[in-house]
Amino acid sequence: MVANTDGRPTERDAWLALGLIPEVGAATFYRLVQGLGSAEAVLRAKAGALEQVPGISQQVARAIVSFPWQDALDRELRVIETRGLGLIRFGDEGYPELLAAIHSPPPILYVRGTIEPEDRVAVAIVGSRQASQYGSAMAEQISGELAERGVTIVSGMARGIDAAAHRSALRAAGRTIAVLGCGLGVTYPPEHAELADQIAEQGALISEFPIFTPPKPGHFPQRNRIISGLARGIVVIEAGLKSGAMITANYALEQGREVFAVPGQVTSRSSRGCHQLIKAGAKLTEGWEDILEEIELQMTPGSQVVRDPTPVSRSLAQEEILIIDAMEAGPMQIDDLIGRTQLPAGQMASLLLSLMLKGMIEELPGKSFAKRLRPPHGAGSRV
Numbered sequence: 001m002v003a004n005t006d007g008r009p010t011e012r013d014a015w016l017a018l019g020l021i022p023e024v025g026a027a028t029f030y031r032l033v034q035g036l037g038s039a040e041a042v043l044r045a046k047a048g049a050l051e052q053v054p055g056i057s058q059q060v061a062r063a064i065v066s067f068p069w070q071d072a073l074d075r076e077l078r079v080i081e082t083r084g085l086g087l088i089r090f091g092d093e094g095y096p097e098l099l100a101a102i103h104s105p106p107p108i109l110y111v112r113g114t115i116e117p118e119d120r121v122a123v124a125i126v127g128s129r130q131a132s133q134y135g136s137a138m139a140e141q142i143s144g145e146l147a148e149r150g151v152t153i154v155s156g157m158a159r160g161i162d163a164a165a166h167r168s169a170l171r172a173a174g175r176t177i178a179v180l181g182c183g184l185g186v187t188y189p190p191e192h193a194e195l196a197d198q199i200a201e202q203g204a205l206i207s208e209f210p211i212f213t214p215p216k217p218g219h220f221p222q223r224n225r226i227i228s229g230l231a232r233g234i235v236v237i238e239a240g241l242k243s244g245a246m247i248t249a250n251y252a253l254e255q256g257r258e259v260f261a262v263p264g265q266v267t268s269r270s271s272r273g274c275h276q277l278i279k280a281g282a283k284l285t286e287g288w289e290d291i292l293e294e295i296e297l298q299m300t301p302g303s304q305v306v307r308d309p310t311p312v313s314r315s316l317a318q319e320e321i322l323i324i325d326a327m328e329a330g331p332m333q334i335d336d337l338i339g340r341t342q343l344p345a346g347q348m349a350s351l352l353l354s355l356m357l358k359g360m361i362e363e364l365p366g367k368s369f370a371k372r373l374r375p376p377h378g379a380g381s382r383v
Helices: 011-019 026-036 039-044 047-051 058-066 069-083 133-148 161-171 190-202 219-229 244-254 269-279 288-298 318-329 334-341 345-357
Strands: 086-089 108-113 122-127 152-155 176-179 203-207 233-237 258-262 361-364 368-371 379-381
Touching (some): 011 086, 122 219, 133 288, 176 190, 190 203, 233 288, 258 269, 258 288, 345 361
Parallel strands (some): 122 233, 233 258
Antiparallel strands (some): 108 203
16 A cells, blocks of 8 residues: 555545445545545544535444455555556546546546547447347447447447447457446456457456456446446447436436437337437437437547548459349348359359358358348458
């Protein structure tokens, strides 16, 4: 622990220590610091003095007084140093300016990776954990196209839409930020360990929770305000009426952010949230252009996005173009493709494999094939 010459913690470390107390959330934190003048004063205060602060109950005051913050702070600082994590305090130069403007912003952000100035141009993409093929494809399409144009993609690293958005931004060599509902020392969901490593290399994992905080249900609605707070707009793809994505959308509205919703099937329960948002005035979104034209209105001259990134030309053979054109009507079986294109059966298999490797098509259950909604940028040029 870094201390002053009289043994007291620095104010920076006092902020971290105060944030380690489970009963002290962001609103309580600011209430206490404002009431007593500093975080260090809060840690040194008696229960009676704490109870004099408006909104501080006897239970919370006693929890603060009894918490062994010196030992907890020493442990936390050792882990932060060992793991090479960063800490950004509210008011620091590197604290995200959009997030700083929300109600009760996180006093401390734990960071694995880096937060860069260009992350001021960010869009959040959220949606169902049980994403359909359509939902995942739309998340990939929108995320990848925005990332290629210099927009940072923010999401929550959950299964489904979140993971699709992060992965597409990574494939596009763009930046992406994952906001966790647990500490940075916990990987959740556990199968996303490799994804977390990739995000840290090409963006950041951030959390307001102490390092080894487990993923409790109440943490996820709390972190959703950070997802929307980091972004200039939020895109909702496949969300039930009472889903976490809808909670994030409500935070976005409270924070004055743009809300975009991708429509789905009218008979699908996972589309009801999106359709409700559209009815309430959210922008019906079919692609990245719908989003960019709105957020560009908020851009300063020094933070413009790139509308037309230069692609790496990868032309398709004439036979491959025939196959792609044949799939315009929807998924097709191999026999139907052979009949439609008049290509030899022996050649068809190799052409389909080539198109899948190029990311232009995908194989569906039942041995049928379909165009991907979002091919890799620059693929499929007919020159």
